Amino acid sequence: MDIDRQRVQDDLRGIVGGDVFCDPLMTQLYASDASIYQISPFGVVRPRTVADVMATAHYAAEHEISLHPRGAGSGVAGESLGGGLVIDFSRYMRRISVSPDGTRVVVQSGAILAEVNRALRPQGRWFGPDPATRSVTTMGSVLATNASGSHYLRSGSARDTIESMRVVTVQGELLDLSVHSTDDAGTPGRLALGIAEIQSQFKSLLEASGESPKSRGGYRIDDVVETGRNNIHPRVDLAKFMVGTQGTLGIIVDATVRTEAIATHRGVALCFYHRLDMAARSAVAALSHGLVACDLMDRRLLQIARDTDPRFAELLPREAEAMVLVEIQGESLRDLHDRLAIIRESMSTGHDAAFASLGTVNQEERDFYWQLSRRVIPRQYRFKGTESPVPFIEDVSVPSQRLPDFVTAVQDTLKRNHATATFFSHVGHGQLHLRPFLDLSKAEDRKRLHSLSKQIAEVVWAHGGQVSVEHAAGLSRSYLLPNQFGDLWQAMGQVKRLFDPNHRLNPGKLFGAVLQKPNENLRPADQTIEIAVDNRVVVEADQPHIVAAAEEQGRSVPQLQVLQNWPAGHMITSVARSCNGCGRCRTTSPGERQCPVFRATPREEASPRAKANLLRGVISGQLSVDDLATENAKEIADLCFNCHQCRLECPASVDIPKIVGELKAQYVATNGLPVSDLLMGRIDTVAAMASRIPWLSNMMMRGRFPRWIAEKLFGLSAARELPPVVRETFLRHAHRRRWTKPLPQGGLKVLYFVDHYANYHDPDIGRALGEILQQNGIGIYVPLAQLGSGMARITSGDLKGARKIARRNVRLLADAVRQGYTVIATEPAAVLCLKHEYPNLLDDEDAHLVAEHSHEACQYLWSLHQGERLSLEFQNVEASVAYHQPCHLRVLDPHQIGPQLLRLVPGIEIQPIEAGCTGMAGTWGLQRKNYRNSLRIGWPLISAMRSARVSIATTECSACKMQIEHGSGQSTIHPLKLLAYAYGRMPKIEEEISPSP
Numbered sequence: 001m002d003i004d005r006q007r008v009q010d011d012l013r014g015i016v017g018g019d020v021f022c023d024p025l026m027t028q029l030y031a032s033d034a035s036i037y038q039i040s041p042f043g044v045v046r047p048r049t050v051a052d053v054m055a056t057a058h059y060a061a062e063h064e065i066s067l068h069p070r071g072a073g074s075g076v077a078g079e080s081l082g083g084g085l086v087i088d089f090s091r092y093m094r095r096i097s098v099s100p101d102g103t104r105v106v107v108q109s110g111a112i113l114a115e116v117n118r119a120l121r122p123q124g125r126w127f128g129p130d131p132a133t134r135s136v137t138t139m140g141s142v143l144a145t146n147a148s149g150s151h152y153l154r155s156g157s158a159r160d161t162i163e164s165m166r167v168v169t170v171q172g173e174l175l176d177l178s179v180h181s182t183d184d185a186g187t188p189g190r191l192a193l194g195i196a197e198i199q200s201q202f203k204s205l206l207e208a209s210g211e212s213p214k215s216r217g218g219y220r221i222d223d224v225v226e227t228g229r230n231n232i233h234p235r236v237d238l239a240k241f242m243v244g245t246q247g248t249l250g251i252i253v254d255a256t257v258r259t260e261a262i263a264t265h266r267g268v269a270l271c272f273y274h275r276l277d278m279a280a281r282s283a284v285a286a287l288s289h290g291l292v293a294c295d296l297m298d299r300r301l302l303q304i305a306r307d308t309d310p311r312f313a314e315l316l317p318r319e320a321e322a323m324v325l326v327e328i329q330g331e332s333l334r335d336l337h338d339r340l341a342i343i344r345e346s347m348s349t350g351h352d353a354a355f356a357s358l359g360t361v362n363q364e365e366r367d368f369y370w371q372l373s374r375r376v377i378p379r380q381y382r383f384k385g386t387e388s389p390v391p392f393i394e395d396v397s398v399p400s401q402r403l404p405d406f407v408t409a410v411q412d413t414l415k416r417n418h419a420t421a422t423f424f425s426h427v428g429h430g431q432l433h434l435r436p437f438l439d440l441s442k443a444e445d446r447k448r449l450h451s452l453s454k455q456i457a458e459v460v461w462a463h464g465g466q467v468s469v470e471h472a473a474g475l476s477r478s479y480l481l482p483n484q485f486g487d488l489w490q491a492m493g494q495v496k497r498l499f500d501p502n503h504r505l506n507p508g509k510l511f512g513a514v515l516q517k518p519n520e521n522l523r524p525a526d527q528t529i530e531i532a533v534d535n536r537v538v539v540e541a542d543q544p545h546i547v548a549a550a551e552e553q554g555r556s557v558p559q560l561q562v563l564q565n566w567p568a569g570h571m572i573t574s575v576a577r578s579c580n581g582c583g584r585c586r587t588t589s590p591g592e593r594q595c596p597v598f599r600a601t602p603r604e605e606a607s608p609r610a611k612a613n614l615l616r617g618v619i620s621g622q623l624s625v626d627d628l629a630t631e632n633a634k635e636i637a638d639l640c641f642n643c644h645q646c647r648l649e650c651p652a653s654v655d656i657p658k659i660v661g662e663l664k665a666q667y668v669a670t671n672g673l674p675v676s677d678l679l680m681g682r683i684d685t686v687a688a689m690a691s692r693i694p695w696l697s698n699m700m701m702r703g704r705f706p707r708w709i710a711e712k713l714f715g716l717s718a719a720r721e722l723p724p725v726v727r728e729t730f731l732r733h734a735h736r737r738r739w740t741k742p743l744p745q746g747g748l749k750v751l752y753f754v755d756h757y758a759n760y761h762d763p764d765i766g767r768a769l770g771e772i773l774q775q776n777g778i779g780i781y782v783p784l785a786q787l788g789s790g791m792a793r794i795t796s797g798d799l800k801g802a803r804k805i806a807r808r809n810v811r812l813l814a815d816a817v818r819q820g821y822t823v824i825a826t827e828p829a830a831v832l833c834l835k836h837e838y839p840n841l842l843d844d845e846d847a848h849l850v851a852e853h854s855h856e857a858c859q860y861l862w863s864l865h866q867g868e869r870l871s872l873e874f875q876n877v878e879a880s881v882a883y884h885q886p887c888h889l890r891v892l893d894p895h896q897i898g899p900q901l902l903r904l905v906p907g908i909e910i911q912p913i914e915a916g917c918t919g920m921a922g923t924w925g926l927q928r929k930n931y932r933n934s935l936r937i938g939w940p941l942i943s944a945m946r947s948a949r950v951s952i953a954t955t956e957c958s959a960c961k962m963q964i965e966h967g968s969g970q971s972t973i974h975p976l977k978l979l980a981y982a983y984g985r986m987p988k989i990e991e992e993i994s995p996s997p
Contacts, residue, residue: 008043008063015055018092019046019603024624025632028617029610030070030086034582036390036440037078037475038523040622041068046091046603050166050174050253053087057251058172060085066504067170069247071110071138073604074583076391077474078521079145079246079509087251089140090586091603095254098123104163108254109140114589125259128155131470132377135587140252145472146220146244150373153428154292154329157470159220159243161257167242167250170500175250177238179226192236194498199225202491217468218485218510219495220244246472247506249499263292263329267340267361268369271347271354272320276411276423278352279322280404283427285352286326287400289343291428293327295373298423304383305376312372317356324354324427325372336361373424380422380435381580381652386442389422389435392449392476392518393456398465400430406463410434413455417448431470440522449519453480478508479515523577524620560618560625563665563799564658565843572662573619579612579654585646590940593887594645596917600936606639608646608656615659628663629670637663641921641930642795643887644832648894658840664797676715677796680923684788687760690725698724717931721966723761723958730754730763734782739770742781742819748869749779750860751816753809753834755827756788757958764989765826768980769857775983776864776871781821785812789825789833792923799841806838806847813854814846823854826976828888828957829922831856835892856889858956858975862897865904874982876907881978882950883912884941884964886957887921898956898975905982911950915941920963935967942967954978 001009005022012020021027022043031040042065047053060067066084073080080086089110096116097106102123107116113134117126130149131137137147143165148157155161164178175187182193199206199221206222224241227234242250273279276298283296299321305312316323326343330336344357360366380389398406403425414421414436421436436452438445457467457480466484468477482489496503496511508516566572585594585608598606614636617623627633640660647655673681690697700706707718716722731754734740743749750773758765766782773780790805813823813834825831834854839847855863864870883899899910919937924930935942945953945968953964953972961972973989980986 005043008065012043012045012056012059015059016045016047016052018048018052020044023632024622025614025617025627025630025636026605028623029604029613029636030073030088031081031617031622032523032581032613033070033073033078033080034076034391034580035078035081035474035476036392036523037081037521039078039081039083039521041082041086042084044086044088046088048092050168053168053251053253054172054174056085056087056172057168057170060504061171064502064504066507067251068506069109069140069144069251071141072112072133072136072583072586073581074133074137074586075141075145075472075474076394077468077472077476079472079474079506081475081521082506082508084504088604089253090138093253094602102259104256104258106254106256107139109138109252111139112588113137113139113142114587120259121262124262126262127257128161128260129158130155132374133583135589135592136583139255139257143243143252143255143257144246145470148426148429148431148470150293150295150426151327152426152431153287153294155260158257159240161259162239162243163256163258165239165242165255166253168253169250170502170505174253177242179235179237179239181233181235183233188238191238191498192234195221195236195238195241195495196225196234198491198494198498202488205488205491217244217466217473218481218488219249219492221491221495246474246509248496248510249505251505264331265333265336265361266327266329266363266366267336267359268325268327268366269340269344269347269357269359270369270372271324271326271344271357272317273322273324273352273354274319276322277404277408279324279354280407280425280427282347282350282352282354283324283326283425284400284403286324286343286347287428289326289339289346290328291326291343292329293325294427295325296423296425296427297323297325297372297376300420300422301376301380301424304379305372308376308379308382309371311368315358319355323372325369333361377424377433378582378584378651381578381582383437386439387437388439390438390440390449391435393434393436393453393467395469395471395477396432396434396456396460396465396467397469398430398432398460398463400427402463402465403427403430403432406432406459406465409459409463410456413452413459417452417455419448419452430465433471446519446522450517453477453518457484473510475508475516475521476518478510478512479517481510481515523616524622560628560666562662563669564662564840567843570655572615575655576612576616576619576659578652579609579616579656580652581609581613582651583607583609584649584651585609585656590916592649593643593890593916594649595640596643596645596887596919596921596937597639597641597933599916600919600933601639605636608640608650608654610636611640611656611660611663612654615663628666633663634667634671637667637797641924642791643917643921644836644891645887645917648891661794661797661799661840665799668797668799673796673798674715675713676927676929677798679714679716680926681793681796681798681801683792683923684756684760687725687756691727691729691760694725694727711928715927715929717926717928719931720926721962722926723757723962725760726763728763730759730766731782731784733763733767734770735784737770739780739782740784743779745820747779748777749781749821750824751781751783751813751821753786753789753813753823753825753830753854754782755825755830755958758826759788762958762974764986765974765976768974768976768986769824769826771980771985772861772976772983775873775985776869781816783812783816789827789830791829791833791837794833794837794841795922795924802837803841806833806841810838810842810844810846810850813850817849817853821853822860823850824857824860825854826857826956826974828856828886828892829959831892832888856892856956858898858901859893861979862901865901870904871983872904874905874979875984877905877978877982878907879952879978880909880911880950882945882948882953882970883910883975884918884945884953884955884960885912886955886960887917889956898954902954902975902978905978908978908982911948913941913944913948915944917941918957918960918963920959922959925959925963934963938963938967945970
């Protein structure tokens, strides 16, 4: 860190109670958002209180530093990026205060919109505007950008909901803004007078705007001034005026907004068309039916939906070139049915008729239909190939009646430029989200980006529309605004000078003397990246190095030796670049699991995208290779415990766990392993020694003093109860049962890949598997030469040690597969190692062969049942069972096969508990430094297990079992034990199953 940054960091830490960072690693995490741009800030401030914001603004004014307010960083125009101080409200300032009747809610800028709605739901109300990113976007961003969404026809935009707000000025003054008279004392009165004078000066131009969209961009002075009696002392709604100003006039710290009642009944219809222009005309005609929402999607978005969810593949006709989703609301369900039928009939007749339609008033089906808009739009980033849909035009609006002609004109413009794009429109207010396909690693496409932007803007203006009316102008569209506003541009300048005369609040956005072109400040990782070994450019190699071409510096950065297998097509550069920064990994929605660590500690460095940003900073030359060996880099990487939920739920399917593995390995390669990680990676060896004298080992693990010693010396939490070791490990049991001998050729036979827990702590899991297989006439082979999976080493970054384990296991298992064995494991982490981690460690055919023929035990048994080869001779088992699906198994088995298997047993009642991650994460939760966060992450599940009225809990993961029993006291067993008991082959577990309460 240079001396200037160090000085500013020290100064701000002395006056700000929140977090202050000016180091290269943390500023790299805030250098990008969901846009295509990157600008490294001077520093980052995460205020805890309004006083912190005021102190920061006052300090910045004294030292002439620009300020850039930021929420979740989910903006696609680069509106929160800048070279000054980024103020991140999402870490601490998240308070939500609902009025007793729920009609109003006070929100701090960092409050998540989805959490606001969850707080309002008990009162039967919600915040009306519903941007697609509401599960991650903050209320400060909603107000700063004047967000609206699909239900604009019902709820309008954010400025229609505002009552009052508090903002901090560029000088650090706190203002309480609502409706103010021009003769009020103090700063609010001065600002009100200034706005009234500007509005009066440009009144004729404002009235001449005619049919421009109501949700127009820029500084809105057209509807905030109320003329007083006898034209004396007009009143100005400064709170309403500040909505949509994008942090360029003041920093919003909190606001009071109005809410609306949740509709009693809602009906949704989907209509499918053979052409996009037909769909647009039909949608506009349907507006006369009193719709509250009307969204249009093109064929490319429909194809994404089919590819990402098999249910959509069945729902959406293959011949559909476009789809229109409409929604109506009402108090009577019967009336809603009739209206929906009329709308479908109307949209299915005439010249622009839909060739098929669907309709529903059922809540589950309706929510599923809405996923087409909510989930599919972010998944545009899953497009494979060099070209991808780029959000630089993105946000345009025309009068809704002119939308069909506008769509045709835009298509013609794209054809002339030999380009294609995705189309998504909120037809009700003529809003169109347009993303052309470009490859920003090519110089010609970076030039096309600028020309396409200008050409499409000309089409927008020709149709009476405007750019930047919903997703901010930011870095990508601000340069278009002088042409868009013409003579009215002077009014924008006067407003800016009134509030921020020195241009220090989010400069370069909305207004400025110099506004960047849309192809400037692009992410460096979108430039040319070379892969080289021994100074030779190659496509792939055993030990590749990364060389980033730092074009702007005219030199190459130091090489980074990669420690994992990154095959062609999935090189480390392309994987890191594929994270677009959309921020979906910051979600706190109860319907999703990513990211458990971020949910417990909602800071940017805990988000999965932070790891991709860190790696991209190194391979693009923004950070030094040596930075990965620092404690700061390790701290960021350690905020991931390898649950893989981000890989599963990321819209772009970025392999963040593999990126984290690389980051951790780089640190370990230089510094070695900490003592606690060293111990956890060799826990098999420790358990093997302990099993020789189990009575002494177990006594020591239960003793308070030995656990205190283990905490001080090895970092193990003294509060965590470790599972006892057994004298007869499963491998010894298997040897005694003669399962360790290879089976003859022919028939079904499996190789059991034994995990640490089943071997040393609960051999009954392996015994249950063996009994079930024998019940079904399937041979079992348990080779004594196998080692543990090595997942603990992988998670800690000890890839060298993990690779040795992987090589030995893969060699053994691959030979068995060639002899006709199917590899199965009872521990989800072990299966994930075989199917995902080993191919990352080893670049050979055997690793992929083993991955292809490895299965989790319940999955294997279910495949037998589907082939009608599983014995169903179960005895009746009267038990109510709470089931938790482990994170690693959720990656491997999205359909929850474990409960389906147990439902084959008569008498068993399954209650799936959908409450997220347990927070144990293998050996991660055993460590003292992680214990509190482990419980914090797992608390929703622990609470659900405590309140579940069941006989017993079940889960396939041993770590999850430990956490459930530790936190809830609920006895927990593996599903295989229940199956073996139902076969009558494991009577000893009967004492664990008590009658249903």
